[in-house]
Amino acid sequence: MLCAGFLCQGQANEHGAVRRLSGVGSCTPDEWVEGRALSQSHRRLKFLRDGSLPFTNIVRYEPGPPTAALMPPGKCVLGAKWLPLPLLERHAIAHDVVLLTFGLLNAQQPLGLSTCACLLAQAPGPRNAATQTPVVRPYTPVSTNAMRGKFQLMVKVYPDGLLSRHLAALPIGRTVAFKHIPVNVKVQYPFHARKIVMLAGGTGVTPMLQALHALLGTSDDATRVTLVLSNKEQKDILAGSILDAWTEAYSRKLRVVHTLTREPPASRWRGRRGRIDKPLLEEYMPRPASTSGALIFVCGPPSFYETLAGPRGDKGLSGLLAEMGFRADQVVKF
Numbered sequence: 001m002l003c004a005g006f007l008c009q010g011q012a013n014e015h016g017a018v019r020r021l022s023g024v025g026s027c028t029p030d031e032w033v034e035g036r037a038l039s040q041s042h043r044r045l046k047f048l049r050d051g052s053l054p055f056t057n058i059v060r061y062e063p064g065p066p067t068a069a070l071m072p073p074g075k076c077v078l079g080a081k082w083l084p085l086p087l088l089e090r091h092a093i094a095h096d097v098v099l100l101t102f103g104l105l106n107a108q109q110p111l112g113l114s115t116c117a118c119l120l121a122q123a124p125g126p127r128n129a130a131t132q133t134p135v136v137r138p139y140t141p142v143s144t145n146a147m148r149g150k151f152q153l154m155v156k157v158y159p160d161g162l163l164s165r166h167l168a169a170l171p172i173g174r175t176v177a178f179k180h181i182p183v184n185v186k187v188q189y190p191f192h193a194r195k196i197v198m199l200a201g202g203t204g205v206t207p208m209l210q211a212l213h214a215l216l217g218t219s220d221d222a223t224r225v226t227l228v229l230s231n232k233e234q235k236d237i238l239a240g241s242i243l244d245a246w247t248e249a250y251s252r253k254l255r256v257v258h259t260l261t262r263e264p265p266a267s268r269w270r271g272r273r274g275r276i277d278k279p280l281l282e283e284y285m286p287r288p289a290s291t292s293g294a295l296i297f298v299c300g301p302p303s304f305y306e307t308l309a310g311p312r313g314d315k316g317l318s319g320l321l322a323e324m325g326f327r328a329d330q331v332v333k334f
């Protein structure tokens with residue numbers, strides 16, 4: 001669990017200014033502040049020269065054992081209308097990643113999200129330059145429905161990211177609007193597969209964590225899972241300690257393969273290096289001839305989808321997986 005006494009404070013940035021960026025806090029509905037006039041908040045957040053955020057305390061993300069708290073689609077407390085929800089807590093869990101806790105209207109209710117599904121977040125501040133409309137981005141909660149009255153997002157903050165920088169600088173108690181629409185449900189547990197290969201790039205691990213909660217947290221589920229996780233450097237691996245713990249505890253069901261694309265050559269990293277390519281896939285994927293009963297989950301940045309499975313919005317399959325003989329109905333693009 002995250003340490004209870006955690007405090008996250010700003011430190012001197014490269015200009016010597018001391019900023020208090022965030023803090024642990026909870027607030028009652030009376031204290032909730034409608035998210036308005038926030039257009040400047042994302043501009044306040046300054047990255048350090050090495051590309052990291054100026055957070056002083058980085059805590060480990062340790063959600064405990066996998067938990068299958070399953071809901072069918074259509075039960076989410078969020079719907080097609082934007083609902084402003086307050087930011088309750090923020091913790092830095094990596095050099096550029098924050099764990100955000102948002103409060104729900106009913107403290108007894110879970111989010112009620114099905115597995116696997118994402119939410120849409122919209123902030124009133126940052127706007128798309130071309131359309132001048134508020135920025136909307138999908139995020140996959142990493143908490144399960146066992147959590148009541150709140151939910152958690154794991155968000156990587158990009159130096160030029162419109163919404164992620166806004167979320168990293170948002171004052172505790174201010175709101176972000178969320179909604180959930182049917183198209184946000186990507187696949188429904190149980191997945192009815194003997195074997196699942198998860199291909200994830202960077203924050204693409206978040207829907208995989210959601211799926212792993214269900215797969216590993218259901219004791220009579222015999223699905224075997226290989227998670228191939230691509231990151232730039234060791235410090236970018238999200239939820240690494242929890243994946244290690246789950247791999248050890250569920251060694252018959254889960255195998256995790258890391259590959260790093262920009263790890264310094266002189267580092268002590270003994271794992272794989274380079275992008276997810278055909279030789280790597282051939283090593284870990286089921287053979288195309290024996291693909292019945294296999295499912296492949298893909299989530300990552302746009303170029304990740306394009307290389308492996310074709311554009312995210314394209315229902316068809318192209319890229320390396322198509323070349324290897326997989327069919328579109330065997331591949332889930334998150």
Ligand SMILES: Cc1cc2nc3c(=O)[nH]c(=O)nc-3n(C[C@H](O)[C@H](O)[C@H](O)COP(=O)(O)OP(=O)(O)OC[C@H]3O[C@@H](n4cnc5c(N)ncnc54)[C@H](O)[C@@H]3O)c2cc1C
Pocket residue numbers: 118135137138139140141153154155156157158160161162163164165202203206207300301302334
């Ligand atoms: C289904 C789905 C679920 C997602 N879940 C999560 C999640 O749980 N946590 C999370 O942090 N993100 C998640 N994302 C990514 C998220 O929606 C945003 O794309 C991301 O936060 C960047 O938004 P931004 O407005 O800050 O950056 P933008 O202003 O859109 O872009 C800023 C810079 O970041 C780069 N960039 C944008 N998105 C990505 C990316 N995904 N990978 C690498 N570089 C990128 C852009 O090329 C650009 O240079 C998810 C995406 C999808 C499609």
